[in-house]
Amino acid sequence: MFTPLIEKITQAQTIIIHRHVNPDPDAYGSQGGLAQLIRDNFPLKRVYCVGEAEPTMANLLTPDSIADEIYREALVIITDTANRERIDDQRYAQGQTVIKIDHHPNDDAYGDWLWVDTNASSTSQMILRFALHMQETQQWQITKEFAKLVYAGIIADTGRFMYSHVDKQLFNEVGEIIELIDLQKFYQEAYSRTLADVQFSGYISQNIQTTPHGCGYVTITDETLKQFDVSRTKASSMVNMLANIEGIHTWVFFTEDIENDNVRCSIRSRGPIINGVAKQFGGGGHPLASGARVNSWQEIDAVLAELDTICQAYQETL
Ligand code: AMP
Numbered sequence: 001m002f003t004p005l006i007e008k009i010t011q012a013q014t015i016i017i018h019r020h021v022n023p024d025p026d027a028y029g030s031q032g033g034l035a036q037l038i039r040d041n042f043p044l045k046r047v048y049c050v051g052e053a054e055p056t057m058a059n060l061l062t063p064d065s066i067a068d069e070i071y072r073e074a075l076v077i078i079t080d081t082a083n084r085e086r087i088d089d090q091r092y093a094q095g096q097t098v099i100k101i102d103h104h105p106n107d108d109a110y111g112d113w114l115w116v117d118t119n120a121s122s123t124s125q126m127i128l129r130f131a132l133h134m135q136e137t138q139q140w141q142i143t144k145e146f147a148k149l150v151y152a153g154i155i156a157d158t159g160r161f162m163y164s165h166v167d168k169q170l171f172n173e174v175g176e177i178i179e180l181i182d183l184q185k186f187y188q189e190a191y192s193r194t195l196a197d198v199q200f201s202g203y204i205s206q207n208i209q210t211t212p213h214g215c216g217y218v219t220i221t222d223e224t225l226k227q228f229d230v231s232r233t234k235a236s237s238m239v240n241m242l243a244n245i246e247g248i249h250t251w252v253f254f255t256e257d258i259e260n261d262n263v264r265c266s267i268r269s270r271g272p273i274i275n276g277v278a279k280q281f282g283g284g285g286h287p288l289a290s291g292a293r294v295n296s297w298q299e300i301d302a303v304l305a306e307l308d309t310i311c312q313a314y315q316e317t318l
Contacts, residue, residue: 004113005130016075017077018031018078022054022236023052025124026122026153027081027123028152029123033149034130037146040141040142041140055231071094074095076098083107084108100114103119121158128154143180144180158170163288211311212308215311220235239268249271249314250274251267266291269287272310275287277306
């Protein structure tokens with residue numbers, strides 16, 4: 001099944017790898033991991049990772065700034081991005097060939113070739129699977145730099161092996177690279193928190209609200225972000241503080257995005273399927289982890305009403 005991907009990578013001299021806007025560790029891990037894998041095995045190819053830099057993940061990679069001309073004969077590979085609108089850097093379309101590699105529902109089947117596996121825990125796991133296949137069949141090198149990147153994506157998207165799609169295959173695949181990672185150093189780096197982060201988590205705990213049938217939520221204004229000196233990305237990444245609370249089936253962080261004049265909705269669930277609600281509000285995502293944006297604080301009531309309805313239906317099945 002990897003034949004077209006291997007052919008395209010082998011033939012291309014220039015490869016540009018994109019991922020989604022507002023990157024998370026799986027976006028960075030799959031993008032950077034694939035780039036690292038190609039660089040390690042084809043040192044003469046020009047490989048670039050593009051997209052806005054996310055300062056909180058500077059330990060994983062630094063994006064490249066590239067001129068438009070570079071796209072002319074390039075192979076473009078987009079990782080972890082379900083739909084075209086969310087691709088960071090819309091110049092992707094100028095590439096000679098476009099490949100999509102992703103684990104979200106394939107609602108927008110873009111690209112000349114695509115590999116979508118909604119059963120994979122993360123796109124980083126898919127990149128790891130490809131690397132292991134190439135190591136076995138064509139003796140490709142797997143380096144510690146590669147291992148660190150894909151591991152970062154896997155542990156983030158699985159909540160350190162807790163969420164859905166954690167299975168024997170994942171542990172077997174991770175088992176192949178685990179000895180390449182200095183785990184203590186890795187976890188210290190990945191989970192180090194500032195005092196401001198901890199104080200902000202106190203704010204979150206104090207400000208959880210709930211709908212009648214079990215949707216928990218927190219509203220985070222730009223002023224609050226400034227007060228605690230916490231970035232929007234960092235704040236949204238803390239959404240699972242509301243996981244595993246008795247009586248709360250779905251939960252949302254509503255985070256104000258003052259520059260874009262909208263409110264980011266980070267929606268999670270431990271039962272009800274939420275990506276339909278996210279889609280209703282112009283977003284999307286996985287059945288239990290989705291996102292959307294609404295234009296005003298008033299609109300969040302409509303999001304909460306929909307989520308409360310699915311929570312009620314879910315409660316009736318318990
Ligand atoms: P987030 O809460 O932003 O971390 O997003 C959770 C999941 O939903 C990720 O898998 C995203 O790819 C997806 N997602 C977030 N926002 C959007 C959006 N506006 N449109 C489509 N998918 C989204």
